[in-house]
Amino acid sequence: MQTGVRKSWIDQKRHISYDEEICYDVTFDQLDITPLLQRFESIGKPLNNEKLENLKLIKSENGKTYPTNALMILLGKFPHCTVKCARFKGTTMSVFTDKKEYGGDIFSILESTQSFVLNHINLKGEVKGLYRTDTYEIPVPALRESIINALVHRNYVNQGRDIKVGIYDDIVNIVSPGGLPHSITMEDVFNGRSEARNRVIAHVFKELGLIEQWGSGINRIIGACLEQGLQTPRIAEQNDFFDIEFYRPRPITDDYDRLADDKSSDSVGKPSEKTSVVSNYDRLRPITTDYDRLSFEIKRILLYLLDNEKISRKNAVELLGVRETKTKEVLNEMLDKKLIVRKGQGRSTFYTIARKEGEK
DSSP states (O other), X not given: OOOHXXXXXXXXXXXXXXXXXXXXXXXXXXXXXXXXXXXXXXXXXOOOHHHHHHTTSEEEETTEEEEBHHHHHHTTOSTTOOEEEEEXXXXXXXXXXXXXXXXXXXXXXXXXXXXXXXXXXXXXXXXXXXXXXXXXXXXXXHHHHHHHHHHHHSOOSOTTOOEEEEEOSSEEEEEEEOOOOTTOOHHHHHTTOXXXXXXXXXXXXXHTTSSOXXXXXXXXXXXXXXXXXXXXXXXXXXTTEEEEEEEOSSOOOHHHHHHHHOTTXXXXXXXTTOOOOOOHHHHHTTTOSOGGGSOHHHHHHHHHHHHHSEEOHHHHHHHHTSOHHHHHHHHHXXXXXXXXXXXXXXXXXXXXXXXOTTOO
């Protein structure tokens, strides 16, 4: 018997995705596709058999119509089409305070998983003028994009694994089975290149407007976090899993929440032994007092410079994933704002952070 990883690799070589294959376990007329029908009807795209065939959700053979694996996955008919969520106490998996396992159709799983995460992270209220704005500590679009990424791109061939979402005091971790397709690397991903492992499922999500543009998801996740002043999420492929870690603004504990909310207590305040996770805002504060008005591109270059000391225009193009003309505009704006200085000439030109007077 072929292992899940080997079968997935063989299918890639044959240019066949697992979700395109016919599932002979049931015939199409035995399935209730109401969840899928409702999703398409909600956006004014009614489904019929012709549309289902065009989407490669059903195929006919020997006078019978069968679902493809994609339709079975979308409807949650395979036992491994689940997401396991847990809220852990502290920063390890030793003790959990809440856990849920979500099954059913893929759209219900998406909504339930997102709700679980939002129920276990902090919501900050801020009054601006006459209006109050509520903001989650981690941007909802970034969380949703990450969950969609896990559901659409996970390896469904290996039926012994599932998606896991862990919420800790310091991070929110989303892990999905299956590394990247063999034809792309993590560098490709950060540069906006994409290759769908599950082409049919990805196409359905695109049709429904749940995926905006191929290859843009990871950079949207990073951008949303940077715009909110958070650390850049850790995004990595390891041991045939795809791993996204969102850094929470500060470690959260039940004791801290209780003290912070108890306005009448003499001990109100942050316990001295608790330490904050350093946010991008804190890292960039010594460089600029205008953090909120900086564009995502400028913040990303500054954070890169903090870690690497210098950057060339070519490096900046690769980092931002935009055209050279746009990169040049960003660098010139940073020069005008005296955030960076240009050094060298011609092809040897590079940029460094502008040091304030008196700094070495």
